[in-house]
Amino acid sequence: AQSVSQHxxxxxxxxxxxxxxxxxxxxxxxxxxxxxxQYPGQHLQLLxxxxxxxxxxxxxxxxxxxxxxxxxxxxxxxxxxxxxxTAEYFCAVTLTDSWGKFQFGAGTQVVVTP
Amino acid sequence: xxxxxxxxxxxxxxxxxxxTLSCEQNLNHDAMYWYRQDPGQGLRxxxxxxxxxxxxxxxxAEGYSVSREKKESFPLTVTSAQKNPTAxxxxxxxPGQLITxxxxxxxxxxx
Numbered sequence: 673a674q675s676v677s678q679h680x681x682x683x684x685x686x687x688x689x690x691x692x693x694x695x696x697x698x699x700x701x702x703x704x705x706x707x708x709x710q711y712p713g714q715h716l717q718l719l720x721x722x723x724x725x726x727x728x729x730x731x732x733x734x735x736x737x738x739x740x741x742x743x744x745x746x747x748x749x750x751x752x753x754x755x756x757x758t759a760e761y762f763c764a765v766t767l768t769d770s771w772g773k774f775q776f777g778a779g780t781q782v783v784v785t786p
Numbered sequence: 787x788x789x790x791x792x793x794x795x796x797x798x799x800x801x802x803x804x805x806t807l808s809c810e811q812n813l814n815h816d817a818m819y820w821y822r823q824d825p826g827q828g829l830r831x832x833x834x835x836x837x838x839x840x841x842x843x844x845x846x847a848e849g850y851s852v853s854r855e856k857k858e859s860f861p862l863t864v865t866s867a868q869k870n871p872t873a874x875x876x877x878x879x880x881p882g883q884l885i886t887x888x889x890x891x892x893x894x895x896x897x
Contacts, residue, residue, distance in 0.1 A: 681826060704884075715889075716876070716888040721884060764885075773834060774819065774831065774834075774878075775831065776829035778826060778828035779829075
């Protein structure tokens with residue numbers, strides 16, 4: 673069955689530490705990949721996306737993600753986190769030829785301590 | 787302002803009753819989605835619609851029903867057949883291959 677897996681459910685780290693959140697998917701076709709973020713009390717919002725081209729994509733607020741096709745992965749990174757990065761992060765995938773069915777991962781709760 | 791409106795924000799219902807959650811968008815988006823968000827399980831797709839008068843089941847459609855009679859509206863009915871209806875429900879819309887807008891959500895509690 674098609675699925676999206678996020679490796680960590682909870683991550684706690686200090687300000688200025690580096691962050692990497694894992695995302696793997698099990699889809700047979702060509703995919704579009706996304707990371708969304710939900711800050712406390714706010715709507716889900718798009719962080720970054722990959723459709724094609726350069727597998728290293730940059731998003732808002734200093735985040736980036738790398739698509740590694742051979743590993744079916746789309747890991748999210750930020751070199752130096754801030755307290756304001758405390759949020760829940762969701763990886764999402766959709767097939768390019770049936771884009772309506774967005775699949776989300778279970779989410780990773782990230783807490784950044786001062 | 788353009789966006790998605792979900793109403794109500796909180797909803798209480800007695801067990802065995804059907805309940806309909808509203809989702810309206812004024813973004814002229816073709817596609818609309820319903821997700822259920824439970825702690826530790828992320829967002830699970832209930833139904834989605836890519837065009838008016840058409841919709842498809844997601845991963846957890848059992849016990850739910852939808853309609854898409856108008857482009858701007860995609861109501862979700864939680865029926866009495868849904869075994870665990872208490873949850874947070876999110877509506878979303880997209881113009882194509884990118885979900886950019888989510889509603890504020892409706893928290894349904896069945897007592």
